[in-house]
Amino acid sequence: MTLLAQLSDLHIREGGALAYGLVDTRAFLARAVDHLNALLPRPDAVVVSGDLVDLGTASEYAMARAELDRLAMPWLPIPGNHDGDAFWDACADRMAAPVRGVGWVARVADTRIVLLDTRVPDALGGAIDETRARWLSERLSESDAPALLVMHHPPIPTGIGHMDAIGLDGVDRLEAALAAGPAPMAILCGHIHRMIVGRLGATPVIVAPSPAHAVTLDLAPDAPSTFHLEPPGVLLHAVSGGRLVTHLSFVGAFDGPHPFFAEGTRLVGT
Numbered sequence: 001m002t003l004l005a006q007l008s009d010l011h012i013r014e015g016g017a018l019a020y021g022l023v024d025t026r027a028f029l030a031r032a033v034d035h036l037n038a039l040l041p042r043p044d045a046v047v048v049s050g051d052l053v054d055l056g057t058a059s060e061y062a063m064a065r066a067e068l069d070r071l072a073m074p075w076l077p078i079p080g081n082h083d084g085d086a087f088w089d090a091c092a093d094r095m096a097a098p099v100r101g102v103g104w105v106a107r108v109a110d111t112r113i114v115l116l117d118t119r120v121p122d123a124l125g126g127a128i129d130e131t132r133a134r135w136l137s138e139r140l141s142e143s144d145a146p147a148l149l150v151m152h153h154p155p156i157p158t159g160i161g162h163m164d165a166i167g168l169d170g171v172d173r174l175e176a177a178l179a180a181g182p183a184p185m186a187i188l189c190g191h192i193h194r195m196i197v198g199r200l201g202a203t204p205v206i207v208a209p210s211p212a213h214a215v216t217l218d219l220a221p222d223a224p225s226t227f228h229l230e231p232p233g234v235l236l237h238a239v240s241g242g243r244l245v246t247h248l249s250f251v252g253a254f255d256g257p258h259p260f261f262a263e264g265t266r267l268v269g270t
Protein backbone atom coordinates (compact mmCIF):
# COMPACT_ATOMS: atom_id res chain seq x y z
CA MET A 1 0.00 0.00 0.00
CA THR A 2 1.12 3.51 -0.78
CA LEU A 3 -0.25 6.40 1.27
CA LEU A 4 0.38 9.68 -0.48
CA ALA A 5 -0.67 13.06 0.94
CA GLN A 6 -1.23 16.09 -1.25
CA LEU A 7 -0.63 19.72 -0.36
CA SER A 8 -1.37 22.43 -2.90
CA ASP A 9 -1.35 26.18 -3.35
CA LEU A 10 0.67 27.31 -0.35
CA HIS A 11 1.20 30.87 -1.70
CA ILE A 12 3.94 31.71 0.77
CA ARG A 13 4.87 35.41 0.98
CA GLU A 14 8.14 36.68 2.37
CA GLY A 15 8.72 38.40 5.67
CA GLY A 16 5.32 37.57 7.11
CA ALA A 17 3.46 39.51 4.40
CA LEU A 18 -0.18 38.52 4.07
CA ALA A 19 -1.37 37.13 0.73
CA TYR A 20 -3.97 39.48 -0.75
CA GLY A 21 -3.45 41.65 2.34
CA LEU A 22 -5.38 39.16 4.47
CA VAL A 23 -4.13 35.56 4.48
CA ASP A 24 -1.22 34.51 6.72
CA THR A 25 -0.25 31.68 4.37
CA ARG A 26 2.87 30.70 6.30
CA ALA A 27 0.87 30.14 9.49
CA PHE A 28 -1.66 28.06 7.52
CA LEU A 29 1.17 25.97 6.04
CA ALA A 30 2.74 25.45 9.46
CA ARG A 31 -0.56 24.02 10.72
CA ALA A 32 -0.86 21.75 7.66
CA VAL A 33 2.68 20.44 8.21
CA ASP A 34 1.90 19.69 11.86
CA HIS A 35 -1.32 17.97 10.75
CA LEU A 36 0.47 15.76 8.22
CA ASN A 37 3.20 14.86 10.70
CA ALA A 38 0.56 13.76 13.22
CA LEU A 39 -1.37 11.48 10.82
CA LEU A 40 -1.40 7.76 11.63
CA PRO A 41 -0.44 5.85 9.65
CA ARG A 42 2.09 8.35 8.44
CA PRO A 43 1.95 9.11 4.69
CA ASP A 44 4.89 7.75 2.70
CA ALA A 45 5.35 11.10 0.93
CA VAL A 46 3.62 14.41 0.24
CA VAL A 47 3.14 15.75 -3.29
CA VAL A 48 3.05 19.54 -3.49
CA SER A 49 1.04 20.40 -6.58
CA GLY A 50 2.19 23.93 -7.32
CA ASP A 51 1.92 27.55 -6.21
CA LEU A 52 4.40 26.89 -3.40
CA VAL A 53 4.98 30.65 -3.22
CA ASP A 54 3.07 33.74 -4.29
CA LEU A 55 5.46 35.93 -6.29
CA GLY A 56 8.18 33.42 -7.21
CA THR A 57 11.16 35.00 -5.44
CA ALA A 58 14.08 33.04 -3.96
CA SER A 59 13.39 34.46 -0.50
CA GLU A 60 9.80 33.18 -0.63
CA TYR A 61 11.14 29.69 -1.38
CA ALA A 62 13.42 29.93 1.67
CA MET A 63 10.33 30.64 3.79
CA ALA A 64 8.31 27.87 2.17
CA ARG A 65 11.13 25.41 2.75
CA ALA A 66 11.42 26.41 6.40
CA GLU A 67 8.01 24.79 6.82
CA LEU A 68 8.11 22.04 4.17
CA ASP A 69 11.43 20.72 5.46
CA ARG A 70 9.71 20.07 8.80
CA LEU A 71 7.68 17.32 7.11
CA ALA A 72 8.61 13.92 8.52
CA MET A 73 8.34 12.39 5.04
CA PRO A 74 9.73 13.29 1.58
CA TRP A 75 7.90 16.06 -0.26
CA LEU A 76 7.65 16.03 -4.03
CA PRO A 77 7.08 19.42 -5.70
CA ILE A 78 5.95 20.59 -9.14
CA PRO A 79 5.50 24.28 -10.02
CA GLY A 80 2.29 26.24 -10.58
CA ASN A 81 1.63 29.58 -12.21
CA HIS A 82 2.69 31.54 -9.10
CA ASP A 83 6.04 29.77 -9.03
CA GLY A 84 9.00 31.35 -10.77
CA ASP A 85 12.10 30.08 -12.52
CA ALA A 86 13.67 30.12 -9.03
CA PHE A 87 11.55 27.03 -8.24
CA TRP A 88 13.97 24.64 -9.96
CA ASP A 89 17.04 25.72 -7.98
CA ALA A 90 15.14 26.19 -4.74
CA CYS A 91 13.73 22.65 -4.85
CA ALA A 92 16.55 20.90 -6.75
CA ASP A 93 17.50 18.62 -3.86
CA ARG A 94 13.89 17.36 -3.58
CA MET A 95 13.64 16.14 -7.18
CA ALA A 96 15.32 13.19 -8.90
CA ALA A 97 16.78 14.07 -12.31
CA PRO A 98 14.23 16.80 -13.13
CA VAL A 99 13.89 18.08 -16.70
CA ARG A 100 13.46 21.81 -16.10
CA GLY A 101 10.20 23.14 -17.45
CA VAL A 102 8.98 19.62 -18.20
CA GLY A 103 8.81 17.33 -15.19
CA TRP A 104 10.28 14.53 -13.16
CA VAL A 105 9.41 11.06 -11.83
CA ALA A 106 9.36 9.73 -8.28
CA ARG A 107 8.81 6.27 -6.88
CA VAL A 108 6.90 6.09 -3.60
CA ALA A 109 6.55 2.57 -2.18
CA ASP A 110 5.02 0.62 -5.09
CA THR A 111 3.52 3.65 -6.86
CA ARG A 112 5.09 5.67 -9.65
CA ILE A 113 4.48 9.43 -9.47
CA VAL A 114 4.85 11.37 -12.72
CA LEU A 115 5.05 15.12 -12.03
CA LEU A 116 4.38 17.29 -15.11
CA ASP A 117 5.11 21.02 -15.29
CA THR A 118 2.23 23.00 -16.82
CA ARG A 119 3.59 26.44 -15.99
CA VAL A 120 3.90 29.11 -18.68
CA PRO A 121 6.27 31.91 -17.54
CA ASP A 122 4.47 35.20 -16.86
CA ALA A 123 1.06 33.64 -17.53
CA LEU A 124 -1.71 32.54 -15.15
CA GLY A 125 -2.96 29.71 -17.32
CA GLY A 126 -0.91 26.62 -18.11
CA ALA A 127 -0.05 24.60 -21.20
CA ILE A 128 1.06 21.20 -22.38
CA ASP A 129 3.24 21.75 -25.42
CA GLU A 130 4.75 19.13 -27.74
CA THR A 131 7.86 18.69 -25.58
CA ARG A 132 5.87 18.07 -22.40
CA ALA A 133 3.40 15.76 -24.19
CA ARG A 134 6.22 13.67 -25.67
CA TRP A 135 8.02 13.43 -22.32
CA LEU A 136 4.76 12.39 -20.61
CA SER A 137 4.04 9.77 -23.24
CA GLU A 138 7.50 8.27 -22.78
CA ARG A 139 7.17 8.23 -18.98
CA LEU A 140 3.73 6.57 -19.11
CA SER A 141 4.83 3.99 -21.67
CA GLU A 142 7.80 2.87 -19.56
CA SER A 143 5.61 2.53 -16.47
CA ASP A 144 6.28 -0.66 -14.54
CA ALA A 145 3.87 0.18 -11.72
CA PRO A 146 0.51 1.91 -11.26
CA ALA A 147 1.13 5.61 -11.87
CA LEU A 148 -0.34 8.87 -10.60
CA LEU A 149 0.05 12.01 -12.71
CA VAL A 150 0.53 15.26 -10.77
CA MET A 151 0.18 18.66 -12.47
CA HIS A 152 -0.90 22.09 -11.28
CA HIS A 153 -3.57 23.13 -13.80
CA PRO A 154 -6.63 20.82 -14.00
CA PRO A 155 -7.26 19.57 -17.54
CA ILE A 156 -11.03 20.01 -17.23
CA PRO A 157 -13.31 23.03 -16.85
CA THR A 158 -14.46 23.28 -13.24
CA GLY A 159 -17.47 25.57 -13.71
CA ILE A 160 -15.77 28.39 -11.81
CA GLY A 161 -15.55 30.75 -14.75
CA HIS A 162 -12.72 33.08 -13.74
CA MET A 163 -10.52 30.05 -12.94
CA ASP A 164 -11.45 28.19 -16.12
CA ALA A 165 -10.36 31.34 -17.98
CA ILE A 166 -6.85 30.68 -16.67
CA GLY A 167 -7.00 26.93 -17.25
CA LEU A 168 -4.89 24.57 -19.34
CA ASP A 169 -4.03 24.73 -23.05
CA GLY A 170 -2.99 21.62 -24.96
CA VAL A 171 -5.47 19.22 -23.32
CA ASP A 172 -5.74 17.41 -26.67
CA ARG A 173 -2.04 16.52 -26.36
CA LEU A 174 -2.64 15.22 -22.83
CA GLU A 175 -5.57 13.12 -24.06
CA ALA A 176 -3.41 11.64 -26.80
CA ALA A 177 -0.70 10.72 -24.28
CA LEU A 178 -3.29 9.09 -21.99
CA ALA A 179 -4.81 7.19 -24.92
CA ALA A 180 -1.38 5.82 -25.88
CA GLY A 181 -1.13 4.70 -22.25
CA PRO A 182 -0.92 3.08 -19.95
CA ALA A 183 -3.15 5.80 -18.49
CA PRO A 184 -2.45 6.84 -14.89
CA MET A 185 -4.85 5.87 -12.09
CA ALA A 186 -5.72 9.55 -11.66
CA ILE A 187 -4.55 13.08 -12.39
CA LEU A 188 -3.90 15.05 -9.18
CA CYS A 189 -4.11 18.83 -9.56
CA GLY A 190 -4.24 22.11 -7.67
CA HIS A 191 -4.81 25.70 -8.83
CA ILE A 192 -8.53 25.94 -7.95
CA HIS A 193 -8.07 25.92 -4.12
CA ARG A 194 -11.04 23.56 -3.66
CA MET A 195 -11.55 19.81 -3.67
CA ILE A 196 -13.13 18.95 -7.02
CA VAL A 197 -13.58 15.57 -8.69
CA GLY A 198 -14.14 15.09 -12.41
CA ARG A 199 -12.73 13.04 -15.20
CA LEU A 200 -10.89 13.40 -18.48
CA GLY A 201 -12.09 10.55 -20.67
CA ALA A 202 -11.85 7.54 -18.38
CA THR A 203 -9.17 9.06 -16.12
CA PRO A 204 -10.27 10.60 -12.79
CA VAL A 205 -9.18 14.18 -12.15
CA ILE A 206 -8.88 15.13 -8.47
CA VAL A 207 -8.23 18.73 -7.46
CA ALA A 208 -6.85 19.41 -3.98
CA PRO A 209 -7.94 22.18 -1.61
CA SER A 210 -5.43 24.69 -0.26
CA PRO A 211 -4.19 24.61 3.33
CA ALA A 212 -5.00 28.36 3.31
CA HIS A 213 -7.67 30.24 1.31
CA ALA A 214 -10.37 28.71 -0.93
CA VAL A 215 -11.61 30.07 -4.25
CA THR A 216 -15.28 30.96 -3.71
CA LEU A 217 -17.71 28.26 -4.84
CA ASP A 218 -19.85 30.25 -7.28
CA LEU A 219 -20.88 28.53 -10.49
CA ALA A 220 -22.50 31.61 -12.04
CA PRO A 221 -20.75 32.23 -15.38
CA ASP A 222 -19.90 35.80 -14.39
CA ALA A 223 -18.90 35.00 -10.80
CA PRO A 224 -16.38 37.52 -9.44
CA SER A 225 -12.86 36.42 -8.56
CA THR A 226 -13.02 36.14 -4.76
CA PHE A 227 -11.92 33.80 -1.98
CA HIS A 228 -13.28 32.53 1.32
CA LEU A 229 -11.50 31.32 4.41
CA GLU A 230 -13.17 27.91 4.44
CA PRO A 231 -11.75 25.03 6.51
CA PRO A 232 -8.28 24.34 5.07
CA GLY A 233 -7.48 20.85 3.91
CA VAL A 234 -5.13 18.27 2.43
CA LEU A 235 -5.84 15.10 0.48
CA LEU A 236 -4.81 11.56 1.27
CA HIS A 237 -4.48 9.13 -1.63
CA ALA A 238 -4.32 5.44 -0.69
CA VAL A 239 -3.11 3.14 -3.47
CA SER A 240 -3.38 -0.61 -3.08
CA GLY A 241 -3.44 -3.31 -5.73
CA GLY A 242 -3.82 -0.75 -8.50
CA ARG A 243 -6.85 0.82 -6.79
CA LEU A 244 -6.99 4.42 -5.59
CA VAL A 245 -9.09 5.80 -2.73
CA THR A 246 -8.89 9.52 -1.95
CA HIS A 247 -9.86 11.18 1.33
CA LEU A 248 -10.22 14.87 2.22
CA SER A 249 -8.69 15.71 5.59
CA PHE A 250 -9.53 19.09 7.13
CA VAL A 251 -6.73 20.87 8.98
CA GLY A 252 -7.87 22.15 12.36
CA ALA A 253 -8.96 21.21 15.86
CA PHE A 254 -12.38 19.57 15.79
CA ASP A 255 -14.41 18.14 18.65
CA GLY A 256 -14.05 14.36 18.91
CA PRO A 257 -13.57 11.49 18.59
CA HIS A 258 -16.84 10.45 20.22
CA PRO A 259 -17.82 6.76 20.34
CA PHE A 260 -21.02 5.84 18.51
CA PHE A 261 -21.89 3.44 21.32
CA ALA A 262 -21.17 3.64 25.02
CA GLU A 263 -19.18 0.80 26.50
CA GLY A 264 -21.36 -2.25 27.14
CA THR A 265 -24.19 -1.23 24.82
CA ARG A 266 -25.19 -3.26 21.77
CA LEU A 267 -26.50 -2.50 18.35
CA VAL A 268 -30.24 -3.05 18.13
CA GLY A 269 -30.86 -6.56 16.81
CA THR A 270 -27.50 -7.98 17.84
Ligand SMILES: [Fe+2]
Pocket residue numbers: 009010011051080082191192193
Ligand atom coordinates in the same frame (compact mmCIF):
# COMPACT_ATOMS: atom_id res chain seq x y z
FE1 LIG B 1 -2.98 28.87 -6.24
Ligand SMILES: [Fe+2]
Pocket residue numbers: 051080081082152190191192
Ligand atom coordinates in the same frame (compact mmCIF):
# COMPACT_ATOMS: atom_id res chain seq x y z
FE1 LIG C 1 -2.42 28.36 -9.64
